[in-house]
Amino acid sequence: MAQYQHLPIYKQTYDILLRTMSATKDFPREYKYTLGQKIKDELIELVVMIYRANSAADKAQHIESIVERVQAIQLMMRLSHAMKILSRRHYAALSEMTDSLAKQAQGWLRSWGKGKTERV
Numbered sequence: 001m002a003q004y005q006h007l008p009i010y011k012q013t014y015d016i017l018l019r020t021m022s023a024t025k026d027f028p029r030e031y032k033y034t035l036g037q038k039i040k041d042e043l044i045e046l047v048v049m050i051y052r053a054n055s056a057a058d059k060a061q062h063i064e065s066i067v068e069r070v071q072a073i074q075l076m077m078r079l080s081h082a083m084k085i086l087s088r089r090h091y092a093a094l095s096e097m098t099d100s101l102a103k104q105a106q107g108w109l110r111s112w113g114k115g116k117t118e119r120v
Contacts, residue, residue, distance in 0.1 A: 009066075009104040010050050016073075016097045017043040023090035031085050039076045042069060053108075063109045070102045 005011075020043055024036035046069050053062030077094055080086035086094075 007050065007054060009101065009108060010047065010054075012097065012101045012104060013043065013046050013050060016094060016101065017047065019090070019094055019097065023086060023094065026087065026090075027080075027085050031080070031083075035076060035080055035085070039073060039080070042073050042076070045069065046073070059112045060109065063105060063112060067102070067105045067109060070098060070105055074098050074102070 017040070020039055024032060024040060027036040046066065049062060049066050049069060053059050053066060056062050074095070077086060077091060077098065081088070081091040081095075
């Protein structure tokens with residue numbers, strides 16, 4: 001079984017999840033169980049996807065799904081901020097963290113793609 005806890009992308013995602021858990025506590029009731037819960041669910045699924053990608057023989061498809069999931073999370077966070085239900089302080093921190101996460105996912109995809117073509 002492949003180790004995934006040591007991966008920077010896993011650690012970053014886990015940190016974002018923890019920060020989001022804290023940030024969504026302040027959401028109004030109307031959004032806490034809809035948009036707030038959706039963001040948390042997406043992040044939890046993202047952690048699982050990172051595990052699966054790291055364990056898979058063919059990582060490309062899994063990593064592409066990770067990139068898409070990160071973009072969806074960024075969109076929901078941006079929406080939350082635009083609707084003024086996610087504070088500027090939380091949004092700034094989460095935005096920076098998710099940008100870093102997106103770059104890591106893109107880098108992982110590029111590096112895995114290079115390794116695959118070299119092996120052929």
